[in-house]
Amino acid sequence: VTQASQATLAVLGAGAWGTVLASLLARNGHAVRLWARRKQQAERINLERENQEYAPGLPLPATLVATADLRAAVRGAAAVVVAVPTQHVRSVAGALPDVPAFISACKGFEVGSFKRPSEILGAVQPRALLAALSGPNLAREIAAGLPAAATLAAQDAAFTERAQGWFWGEGFRVYRSADLTGVEVAGAFKNVIALAAGMSDGLGLGDNAKATLVTRGLAEMRRLAEHLGGHPATIYGLAGLGDLVATCSSRGSRNHTAGERVAAGATLQELSAERLTAEGIPTVRAVRDYALEHGLELPIAAEVYRVVYEEKPPLTALRDLMARAAGAEA
Amino acid sequence: VTQASQATLAVLGAGAWGTVLASLLARNGHAVRLWARRKQQAERINLERENQEYAPGLPLPATLVATADLRAAVRGAAAVVVAVPTQHVRSVAGALPDVPAFISACKGFEVGSFKRPSEILGAVQPRALLAALSGPNLAREIAAGLPAAATLAAQDAAFTERAQGWFWGEGFRVYRSADLTGVEVAGAFKNVIALAAGMSDGLGLGDNAKATLVTRGLAEMRRLAEHLGGHPATIYGLAGLGDLVATCSSRGSRNHTAGERVAAGATLQELSAERLTAEGIPTVRAVRDYALEHGLELPIAAEVYRVVYEEKPPLTALRDLMARAAGAEA
Numbered sequence: 001v002t003q004a005s006q007a008t009l010a011v012l013g014a015g016a017w018g019t020v021l022a023s024l025l026a027r028n029g030h031a032v033r034l035w036a037r038r039k040q041q042a043e044r045i046n047l048e049r050e051n052q053e054y055a056p057g058l059p060l061p062a063t064l065v066a067t068a069d070l071r072a073a074v075r076g077a078a079a080v081v082v083a084v085p086t087q088h089v090r091s092v093a094g095a096l097p098d099v100p101a102f103i104s105a106c107k108g109f110e111v112g113s114f115k116r117p118s119e120i121l122g123a124v125q126p127r128a129l130l131a132a133l134s135g136p137n138l139a140r141e142i143a144a145g146l147p148a149a150a151t152l153a154a155q156d157a158a159f160t161e162r163a164q165g166w167f168w169g170e171g172f173r174v175y176r177s178a179d180l181t182g183v184e185v186a187g188a189f190k191n192v193i194a195l196a197a198g199m200s201d202g203l204g205l206g207d208n209a210k211a212t213l214v215t216r217g218l219a220e221m222r223r224l225a226e227h228l229g230g231h232p233a234t235i236y237g238l239a240g241l242g243d244l245v246a247t248c249s250s251r252g253s254r255n256h257t258a259g260e261r262v263a264a265g266a267t268l269q270e271l272s273a274e275r276l277t278a279e280g281i282p283t284v285r286a287v288r289d290y291a292l293e294h295g296l297e298l299p300i301a302a303e304v305y306r307v308v309y310e311e312k313p314p315l316t317a318l319r320d321l322m323a324r325a326a327g328a329e330a
Numbered sequence: 331v332t333q334a335s336q337a338t339l340a341v342l343g344a345g346a347w348g349t350v351l352a353s354l355l356a357r358n359g360h361a362v363r364l365w366a367r368r369k370q371q372a373e374r375i376n377l378e379r380e381n382q383e384y385a386p387g388l389p390l391p392a393t394l395v396a397t398a399d400l401r402a403a404v405r406g407a408a409a410v411v412v413a414v415p416t417q418h419v420r421s422v423a424g425a426l427p428d429v430p431a432f433i434s435a436c437k438g439f440e441v442g443s444f445k446r447p448s449e450i451l452g453a454v455q456p457r458a459l460l461a462a463l464s465g466p467n468l469a470r471e472i473a474a475g476l477p478a479a480a481t482l483a484a485q486d487a488a489f490t491e492r493a494q495g496w497f498w499g500e501g502f503r504v505y506r507s508a509d510l511t512g513v514e515v516a517g518a519f520k521n522v523i524a525l526a527a528g529m530s531d532g533l534g535l536g537d538n539a540k541a542t543l544v545t546r547g548l549a550e551m552r553r554l555a556e557h558l559g560g561h562p563a564t565i566y567g568l569a570g571l572g573d574l575v576a577t578c579s580s581r582g583s584r585n586h587t588a589g590e591r592v593a594a595g596a597t598l599q600e601l602s603a604e605r606l607t608a609e610g611i612p613t614v615r616a617v618r619d620y621a622l623e624h625g626l627e628l629p630i631a632a633e634v635y636r637v638v639y640e641e642k643p644p645l646t647a648l649r650d651l652m653a654r655a656a657g658a659e660a
Contacts, residue, residue, distance in 0.1 A: 135538075136542055137538060138537055146535055147535060147536075147538070149542045173653070204476075206468070206478075207468055207576045207579050208467060208476060208479075209478065211466035212466055214572070214575050215466070215566075215572040215575070218571060219567075236545075236566065241545045241548060242544070242545040245541040245545070246538055246540075249541070250537045322503065323503070
């Protein structure tokens with residue numbers, strides 16, 4: 001790893017993940033601007049040196065400055081880390097001046113276009129370098145100083161290496177990849193499987209059933225990734241399997257929790273009222289629409305879609321998945 | 331699945347897994363003889379229609395008869411399911427008359443020979459058909475009636491299909507495979523990774539660190555399996571990834587629990603005194619000896635070995651694993 005010299009970097013989105021990434025970069029000696037959507041939120045972060053709403057207890061270094069001004073946030077930045085919900089990426093990117101590089105920390109597909117976050121960013125700013133960061137990275141744990149590893153993927157090898165140096169630290173190891181497509185498909189699709197795993201846990205089906213879902217889910221993720229041009233090795237790495245396992249084992253992940261709530265009978269309206277906006281919910285709709293149109297068989301995604309959008313009982317959906325015809329496993 | 335006609339079947343080993351498998355087979359209408367090592371244990375099982383010591387709460391059908399007489403147990407059996415600790419397979423098999431077929435439900439390598447359970451059985455009885463059953467199968471959950479799936483592998487396709495029918499039921503789905511080597515290597519090696527995952531949990535390193543271990547562990551399992559002639563598809567299926575995820579997520583698995591105890595400073599002597607005989611402990615020794623001799627790089631197995639047998643501090647071992655050189659992940 002090339003230890004990077006001090007850079008100016010912007011992080012868009014002051015949720016848990018955006019705040020933790022901004023703090024990692026600031027601790028590594030970079031000047032970081034953290035964009036928060038609400039002015040009041042930015043002001044509180046600067047006053048309290050902490051994001052009490054989304055990352056309570058994580059002290060934010062003085063080299064991190066929050067702002068609600070998007071243009072001010074990205075001015076002079078060597079790269080812009082995007083950590084907003086996937087469905088907001090297009091509108092946020094559309095409001096930006098030209099920037100040299102984007103690093104997506106988003107995990108989802110855009111409903112309607114079925115675009116990955118870096119594709120949306122690349123469509124809005126065709127000259128920007130594009131990268132994505134993904135892995136088993138529960139924000140809460142990284143904020144607490146527990147060790148983690150992630151994959152950073154970009155098409156430009158020199159940029160990947162530079163960006164790796166920005167994030168690399170004692171407790172956060174970042175590995176390079178050239179498979180931007182695979183890394184983003186994995187990050188998006190794991191949220192769909194996490195919804196299913198949350199439903200299974202919510203219904204008390206146990207660790208055997210959940211491990212079966214994770215196994216079939218990874219095979220389904222691989223199928224989708226290969227169809228879109230991603231590599232199987234990525235699916236079996238930190239951004240695929242690693243992230244899937246962390247998200248499905250943790251009762252703290254949003255998508256897992258949303259699945260548990262759905263199993264308990266919560267409707268989309270209720271989840272929304274609870275501010276439980278899990279990326280898997282729009283993403284499963286985008287995936288299902290795409291799979292239908294292209295004749296792709298993605299049984300777990302299809303069942304999760306039916307439960308979330310068509311009120312199929314989750315127990316029936318999971319039973320239908322477990323009962324799929326016997327035969328050679330592969 | 332071909333629903334099997336009634337068969338006589340033997341299960342050797344009245345621990346949790348042997349008892350649960352015997353009960354599944356008996357419920358499917360087969361006449362089952364369950365061999366228990368101690369005569370008193372066999373008598374209690376027959377009297378109480380329950381194995382209170384290892385599978386409390388699981389009612390055992392009258393078609394299941396326990397015995398401490400090995401020859402009586404296997405007499406007339408169409409197949410013998412072996413569910414004893416891997417290090418006992420050779421001595422138990424050596425005491426048997428000729429039988430038509432073995433189905434191994436053991437997960438380990440023999441110390442000294444580095445043989446898989448089916449290899450040991452095949453060496454003792456060269457004319458017997460050989461199969462192995464493996465998957466995400468926490469015995470406690472199956473005993474409680476929760477759904478599970480497994481892989482049954484054998485070289486003989488007709489036998490695989492027949493044996494699949496014996497086990498197949500509403501709550502227990504069995505899928506066929508021809509990769510006996512891959513299925514057994516996966517089952518053995520996952521116990522080594524489960525020890526590492528238990529150590530990580532015991533030290534409170536979190537779900538990100540554990541997911542990273544599972545990811546690297548699966549890559550290491552694949553390397554070992556391919557070296558021994560197994561197929562990567564098996565490693566990514568129920569017997570590989572599925573079993574690994576179930577064992578590592580469950581605080582109820584023996585190997586995970588043994589890892590937690592080791593992290594808390596327990597020595598081999600203490601684990602043994604607690605009757606916490608986890609398959610991973612002899613297996614990691616067998617794997618490490620083999621890896622040394624054949625120049626195979628298996629870093630997780632090497633570190634687990636150092637912790638268990640050479641008293642390396644577990645935190646140092648896990649740190650050394652996390653800190654391995656950055657670079658392209660694959």
